[in-house]
Amino acid sequence: MLPEQAAPEAPAVDAGTGLADDGALPPAASDGAALDDAAAAAIARLYGEPLLRMPNDLYIPPDALEIFLDAFEGPLDLLLYLIRKQNFNILDIPMAQVTLQYLVYVEQIRKSNLELAAEYLLMAAMLIEIKSRMLLPKRENDLVEDVGDPRAELVRRLLEYEQIKIAALNLGAMPQEGRDFLRPSLPVEQSLEPVWPQVDPHDLQRAWLDVLRRARLTQHHRIGRQELSVREHMSAILRTLQSQRFVEFGELFAGQETVPIVVVHFVALLELAKETLVEITQAEPFAPIYVRLAYSPA
Template identity: 70%
Template sequence: MLPTESAAVVLADPVAELDALAGAAEAGAAPGEPAVAFAKLYGEPLTRLPQDLYIPPDALEIFLETFEGPLDLLLYLIRKQNFNILDIPLAQVTLQYLKYVEQIRLHNLELAAEYLLMAAMLIEIKSRMLLPQKQAASDDEADDPRAELVRRLLEYEQIKLAAYDLNAIPQVDRDFTRTEIFIEQSLTPVWPDVDVDDLQRAWADVIRRAKLVQHHKISRQELSVREHMSAILRQLQSSRFVEFSDLFDRGASVPVVVVHFVAMLELAKETLIEITQAEPFAPIYVRLAYSPD
């Protein structure tokens, strides 16, 4: 963004203004009394202007609205008069824009050059709008000559609003100052207050960690696969078919069930028993592979 640039309006003749003040001061003094001082110079009262006083014409200036470039001025003119930025009345905006450029051209020709470039662009856009539009090959509407200018104005406005938001954030040494306070520590210890809920959560965390390191004792149980194979054969000798689940005791422990199942697989591997099923999802039956007779 460009540095802040200001429009300036020169006051009326400063010498005439001071003469008027001096005349009013002399008129207000009674006969025989000293004139009333209207100013002080190096601590001495000043009742009459020096004859050789010279004040340049541009000594006193009043700074009006400040703008940061041609786009900023153009956006200001549009928003001030509540114009629709998507449908800018270029005739009115260009006229007001040129009045402002004429003011700054009298005082700062280099500054006015950039504004004149934007003025030429506005006039070009207005002239293109006055010309008859070419018929497009399709039914689409012809491009609006103001489209590029509107796009630039909208982008500039978004950046400007974002800059305002950033500037509103408090800044050190502008909105506040960091202070340093030296506090003498007391010799008496100050213990922090402990909340009951915090203590309860800390205790629950200790219990949870204690459960993670619990020891599990494994007892050794000697089981013989051969003994279970003999038990299965004895059980099958009394029945022709035995359902698979009936070969296992319901109250048996997991190690016993596992060894019993391994014994059944060993018998099937040695073709001493047959495991049959009539159809899918039907009950599974176990029988001897040979007749006891």
């Protein structure tokens, strides 16, 4: 058996100061206290690390510390804001107060952004012109021809802009896809085995009729010569009418198979009517047409 070894003695620590006899902090306590002191003395944090002193080459642009409490979309928006904020009557605008407040705002934005101030300066010139026209005394000619209130055109533009702005706010409050809600989507895994569509008898019938239609367009038509006699057909019609008193017009063409034969048979009927050998009669309009032998006294 090995002889029992004595455990190393821990350094004595003062209960009041927390220091060891040699004046050093305990290992664990010294690290935590150092981190706390660094965090307390840090003036800022850069990427999570405490920054103990201000860098010498630090540059802060002047625009970085500017705070805009109200953002206006144009001179009309600013002018409408000034009127509504002080509860002025838009139909009776106090031009002196509104123009003064407007010029103060324009002077502020002119110092920082000259391009943005150009549009506002144009409206400021318009306000000053209206104010000047209201201060000028009226001459006798002006009393005869009253030109109206110089503020009328400005009031009309303000009212139209306010209506459009309210309509835009109402449209913006409506739910929009991608901003207020998202359409649910579920990915569907496609099977690797091909799925063939089912063909019903009607589809097969339509395909077959389409094949027949194309076959008729490409088939060859042969024209043959056939000798037909009008006299023979005239004799056949007379024989048919001798056995019957009246024959309906369609029955005369019974047994005629081809179109040329039907045409010749009809020409023969017209020749008999021309020679007054047959009569074609009809009882009333749209009634059936009948053919009979012409009446000849004995």
